Amino acid sequence: MKGKFARESYTVTTEQVLPNDTNPLGTLFGGRLMQWIDITGGISAHRHCGRVCVTASVNNVSFDIPVKLGAIVTLEAKVSRAFNTSIEVHVDVWVENRIGDHKSKCNTAILTFVAVDQLGTPLPVPPVIPENEEEKKRFEGALRRRQLSLILAGKMKPDEATELKALFGK
Numbered sequence: 001m002k003g004k005f006a007r008e009s010y011t012v013t014t015e016q017v018l019p020n021d022t023n024p025l026g027t028l029f030g031g032r033l034m035q036w037i038d039i040t041g042g043i044s045a046h047r048h049c050g051r052v053c054v055t056a057s058v059n060n061v062s063f064d065i066p067v068k069l070g071a072i073v074t075l076e077a078k079v080s081r082a083f084n085t086s087i088e089v090h091v092d093v094w095v096e097n098r099i100g101d102h103k104s105k106c107n108t109a110i111l112t113f114v115a116v117d118q119l120g121t122p123l124p125v126p127p128v129i130p131e132n133e134e135e136k137k138r139f140e141g142a143l144r145r146r147q148l149s150l151i152l153a154g155k156m157k158p159d160e161a162t163e164l165k166a167l168f169g170k
Contacts, residue, residue: 009048009079009089013040017071028067033093036075037061037109041089044077045113048087049125053113056086059145064093065106072096074103080110080135080140085122087113088142110145 013036016049021032038055045053067073077091093107103138115123130139150156159162 009044009066009077011040011044011047011075011077013043013075013077015073015075017067017069017073019069022069025066026069028071028073030063033063033073033107034058034061034092034109037075037077037091037093037107040075040077040089041109041111044079044089044091044112045087045115048079048082048128049115049123050116051123051125052082053115054120056112056114057149058112059088059112059149061107061109063107065104067095067106070098072098073111078135079128080130080136080138081123081146082128083113083146085124086146087115087125088145089113090138102156112149 015036017028020029023029035039038058042053042055045120051140072095074094074096075080075091076091076094079087080090081088089111091109091111092105093109094103095106096103115125117123128138147156147161151158151161
């Protein structure tokens, strides 16, 4: 299995916020944005390994800026790291106003997907080879996030979390 560069799994999706996407305040439903994030992240994971990928977890999502009716939303997803059968994907969300003269990062999310076969059995995935500083930072952070997740799920003992221990100098 040949490793891939994170940029080979780069996915961009663009949506416009329509009336049925909004709440009574005229801003984008968080659930609708999460749907767009999940789809865009899943495509990125699929492109990385060439397999069907299912969402295993939403590790982080932030809603930093309300997105208004009529806004154009661009989602940029990139695989940050692959483990045995799982793939961590970062999704950055950008919004531009109706005039199109200003674009702001409004949300971010980190999701984990698992590659599966037709029966839902997890499959091995190729590694990620980070190239630039941002990719390297996300790659390294993915292992810490994974260890923390495994500890919280009771699948790893805190003493086994070498990356987390190194972070706190123990």
